[in-house]
Amino acid sequence: MSEKVRIAQLSCGPEYSGVQKEIYDAAAMVDAEVFFPDIMLDDVREGFESFGLDVRSPDLKLAIGRAKALVEGKIDADAVFIATCFRCAEAAIVRNELRRYIHENSSLPVVSYSFTERTTSGTLLTRMEALTTIARRRALLAREEQEGITLGIDSGSSTTKAVVMKENEIVGTGWLPTTEVLKSAEGAVDLALAEAGVTMNDIQAIGTTGYGRYLIGKHFNAQLVQEELTVNSKGAVYLAGRQHGPATVIDIGGMDNKAISVLDGIPGTFTMGGICAGASGRFLEMTAKRLGIDITELGPLAMKGMGEKVPMNSYCIVFGTQSLVNALAEGSSREDVAAAACHSVAEQVFEQQLQEVDIKEPVIMVGGTSLIQGLVYAMGQLLQTEVVVPHHSQYIGAVGSALLASGFVKGE
Amino acid sequence: MVKVFIYPATSLILSDMVARFGHEPLGSAIGIRERIQTPGFESPPLQITPEEPKKGLKWAAVEVPSGVRGRMAVYGPLIEAAEAAIIVRNPDFAFGCMGCARTNELVLFHLRNRGFPVLELDYPTSDDEGAAFVAAIREFLEGLPKEASQ
Amino acid sequence: MAEYVPKYVGTVTKYVFVESPLLTPKDLAVRAYEISGGVMIKETCFGLQVTGTPDEVEALVAKVREFDPSHIFVKDRGFPPGDERRCRANLGGARPGYLGHEFEMGKVRYISKGLEAAATTVPPLPEKPKPFDARRLKKLMDAEEP
Numbered sequence: 207m208s209e210k211v212r213i214a215q216l217s218c219g220p221e222y223s224g225v226q227k228e229i230y231d232a233a234a235m236v237d238a239e240v241f242f243p244d245i246m247l248d249d250v251r252e253g254f255e256s257f258g259l260d261v262r263s264p265d266l267k268l269a270i271g272r273a274k275a276l277v278e279g280k281i282d283a284d285a286v287f288i289a290t291c292f293r294c295a296e297a298a299i300v301r302n303e304l305r306r307y308i309h310e311n312s313s314l315p316v317v318s319y320s321f322t323e324r325t326t327s328g329t330l331l332t333r334m335e336a337l338t339t340i341a342r343r344r345a346l347l348a349r350e351e352q353e354g355i356t357l358g359i360d361s362g363s364s365t366t367k368a369v370v371m372k373e374n375e376i377v378g379t380g381w382l383p384t385t386e387v388l389k390s391a392e393g394a395v396d397l398a399l400a401e402a403g404v405t406m407n408d409i410q411a412i413g414t415t416g417y418g419r420y421l422i423g424k425h426f427n428a429q430l431v432q433e434e435l436t437v438n439s440k441g442a443v444y445l446a447g448r449q450h451g452p453a454t455v456i457d458i459g460g461m462d463n464k465a466i467s468v469l470d471g472i473p474g475t476f477t478m479g480g481i482c483a484g485a486s487g488r489f490l491e492m493t494a495k496r497l498g499i500d501i502t503e504l505g506p507l508a509m510k511g512m513g514e515k516v517p518m519n520s521y522c523i524v525f526g527t528q529s530l531v532n533a534l535a536e537g538s539s540r541e542d543v544a545a546a547a548c549h550s551v552a553e554q555v556f557e558q559q560l561q562e563v564d565i566k567e568p569v570i571m572v573g574g575t576s577l578i579q580g581l582v583y584a585m586g587q588l589l590q591t592e593v594v595v596p597h598h599s600q601y602i603g604a605v606g607s608a609l610l611a612s613g614f615v616k617g618e
Numbered sequence: 619m620v621k622v623f624i625y626p627a628t629s630l631i632l633s634d635m636v637a638r639f640g641h642e643p644l645g646s647a648i649g650i651r652e653r654i655q656t657p658g659f660e661s662p663p664l665q666i667t668p669e670e671p672k673k674g675l676k677w678a679a680v681e682v683p684s685g686v687r688g689r690m691a692v693y694g695p696l697i698e699a700a701e702a703a704i705i706v707r708n709p710d711f712a713f714g715c716m717g718c719a720r721t722n723e724l725v726l727f728h729l730r731n732r733g734f735p736v737l738e739l740d741y742p743t744s745d746d747e748g749a750a751f752v753a754a755i756r757e758f759l760e761g762l763p764k765e766a767s768q
Numbered sequence: 769m770a771e772y773v774p775k776y777v778g779t780v781t782k783y784v785f786v787e788s789p790l791l792t793p794k795d796l797a798v799r800a801y802e803i804s805g806g807v808m809i810k811e812t813c814f815g816l817q818v819t820g821t822p823d824e825v826e827a828l829v830a831k832v833r834e835f836d837p838s839h840i841f842v843k844d845r846g847f848p849p850g851d852e853r854r855c856r857a858n859l860g861g862a863r864p865g866y867l868g869h870e871f872e873m874g875k876v877r878y879i880s881k882g883l884e885a886a887a888t889t890v891p892p893l894p895e896k897p898k899p900f901d902a903r904r905l906k907k908l909m910d911a912e913e914p
Contacts, residue, residue, distance in 0.1 A: 212860075218685065218717060218718060219683065219684065219685025219686075219688070219718065220685075221663055221664050221666060221688075221714075222664070222666055222670075222671075222684070222685045222686075222688035222689045222692075222715075222718075223666075223668070223671055223684035223685050223687075223688050224661050224666050224667045224668035224669065224670055224671065224684075224688060225668065225684075226661075226662060226663060226664075227660065227661050227662055230662070239860075241859065241860025241861065242859050242860050242861040242862075243860070243861050244856065244860060244861030244862055245861070246867075246870065247711060247867045247870040247871055247874075250711070250867060251711075261719075262719035263717060263718050263719040263720070264709075264710065264711055264712055264713045264716060264717045264718075264719070265713055265714070265717025265718060265864065266717075267710075267711075268713055268717070268864060268867065272861075290685075291683030291684050291685040291686070292683060292684070293681060293682070293683045294683040294685070294686075294720065296719065296720070297683075321684070322671075322684050323668040323670075323671040323672065323684040323687075323688070324668065626868070628865055628868050629843075629868075629872060630783070630785060630841055630843040630869055630872045630873075630876075631841065631872050631875060631876065631879055633842070633843040633844060634841040634842050634843060635879075637842060638833075638842075643844070645844065646846065647843065647844035647845050647846040648844060648846075649846070650846025650847070651780070651781075651844070651845075651846040651847075653846075654774060654846055654847055654848075654851075655774045655776065655777045655778070655779075656774060657771070657772055657773055657774055658771075658772050659769040659770065659771065659772055660769065660770040660771065660772040661772070662853045663853035663854060663859075663863075664846075664853075665772065665774075711867065711868065711871040712868045712871070713864030713865065713867050713868050714863065714864030714865050714868065715865075716868070717864060741875055742875060742878040742879070742882070743878070744878065745878055745881040745882075747878060748877075748878025748879055748880070748881045748882035749881060749882040749885040749886070750882070751878070751879065751882055752879060752882025752883055752885070752886050753882065753885070753886060756886055
């Protein structure tokens with residue numbers, strides 16, 4: 207195993223919430239170690255005062271002092287993890303400002319998280335994995351072209367996607383709903399291979415991502431098993447032809463959402479999560495079902511409606527569904543209800559997650575939900591920008607995996 | 619000898635003064651020692667487990683951040699056991715156990731409302747202030763009962 | 769979840785800080801070892817950490833204070849000495865409490881002055897409560913609304 211990735215922790219409260227061990231455990235799972243930047247009291251004072259954010263909590267002052275020491279290069283680190291208590295306004299301000307400060311003034315990948323006493327290492331794992339990948343695999347992530355014949359598999363919570371790529375072209379795709387993880391993956395792979403006209407023997411390297419990445423990675427003997435934050439960032443800028451400069455990637459998934467601020471194809475800051483399925487693709491699926499249409503019809507239907515006509519707040523999927531039923535019972539049109547559902551999901555992602563990353567154009571939407579035009583439109587309205595949806599965006603994880611896996615072709 | 623809660627609860631100076639003048643200082647170390655010496659589930663570094671923020675619900679509602687409730691699980695019982703308190707106002711640079719301003723506000727509120735003797739003063743910034751600081755603490759501590767009120 | 773088995777159960781650990789023109793942490797350690805009587809002593813950059821039963825530690829601390837009463841300061845510690853959960857080498861940086869000590873150590877010279885001043889003065893007797901004036905009490909009672 208390579209040298210441990212050193213993650214600097216800037217935090218207030220995890221030791222007192224009983225979750226510091228979870229942070230240690232998550233880091234250990236990806237062969238990283240968490241440390242606390244060592245600075246003197248004068249560094250805290252100076253750093254805090256020069257930063258200019260006059261907070262009262264001493265541990266937040268300490269976090270600011272430590273962030274300054276990291277940015278100024280006084281302390282060596284490979285990545286930064288910022289963690290503060292959920293529901294603390296003072297800490298939320300510090301968390302956001304420090305993330306921005308570190309992102310803009312250093313090349314350190316940074317992720318922030320607000321925890322409760324219920325936070326587990328499992329929740330933190332993908333974030334820690336992304337942090338360590340960026341730190342450890344910059345060379346791999348620098349890849350801009352796919353080479354050879356590679357297979358990428360994305361085992362998501364709702365669907366499983368597979369893509370075969372050959373000499374920088376997508377030559378085969380396949381997708382199936384995720385039922386049994388391995389069975390769905392095998393099915394999707396067969397579809398992609400058939401379309402590409404190749405067999406498993408022709409595949410030179412395999413990459414896997416998504417929730418089932420470890421399981422299918424082992425099953426298919428994958429060379430690359432990678433979390434979806436880095437893979438999707440890479441896939442998004444590749445498909446959109448925006449590999450250089452800044453970009454923002456939004457992926458509204460079936461179970462959680464990702465918002466990633468990318469520079470030159472490498473994620474800088476990212477958020478992952480969602481309070482409730484009401485803010486995810488799952489709610490749109492339910493809406494389609496209630497309207498008696500296929501999910502593919504929801505987008506065009508929503509484009510014909512006016513979101514503002516129907517009040518809907520899908521903060522909770524149960525109440526969100528109820529307001530949907532109410533709206534229909536009160537005689538609202540199916541178009542307006544579809545539009546309201548799209549608007550509600552977009553609004554929540556906007557409020558809960560996009561506030562935590564710096565939105566830089568182009569904004570690229572990926573994942574299955576990016577095919578729902580109504581959702582993309584609503585997001586564009588909220589962000590006041592034209593949202594880019596590249597061709598094959600629903601295969602983003604599989605494309606990113608196939609692209610990055612080509613780093614392993616010919617025993618590289 | 620009575621139990622005197624010290625604020626900041628991590629203060630070397632206050633812990634020393636209280637013990638020097640014949641009383642028992644109650645601060646963070648006492649609460650942390652109890653946890654460090656009690657068997658249970660491993661939860662480094664302080665052996666404050668995710669159960670502690672739930673115990674903290676006695677002093678702060680569920681809408682209060684977990685870090686505040688976890689700290690209150692340490693301080694709450696100490697405040698309840700205390701018979702007097704010495705408060706040094708505005709400890710800007712007491713970290714860790716005293717690292718959260720919201721917890722500190724709540725601790726101060728409870729101390730001021732316990733109905734026991736409380737001395738409030740500021741950190742000295744000169745020799746003269748140092749003399750006044752020590753004299754005030756000494757006078758306060760000598761005015762407390764020599765025996766614990768059980 | 770892993771089981772936690774505590775060490776040093778029933779002991780107390782105290783920090784002994786010294787900030788004196790006459791006594792270095794090294795001197796303090798040497799002299800403390802002489803009278804330690806088997807109590808565990810760990811030398812640190814600021815003084816000592818003493819670990820043992822509460823009585824042992826109390827007795828040793830009382831004797832150590834006598835070396836330089838206005839320049840030695842004592843405080844409880846939650847952890848036993850050398851505990852890796854608090855060790856700088858493991859954390860990568862000082863535990864937060866260290867910086868708090870750093871802050872207060874910048875103040876102790878004023879406290880030393882205060883202690884020296886206090887040692888030369890007899891502390892004023894606590895003010896005795898004066899018996900309540902009966903005439904004033906009557907007045908207050910009359911003023912009370914029925």
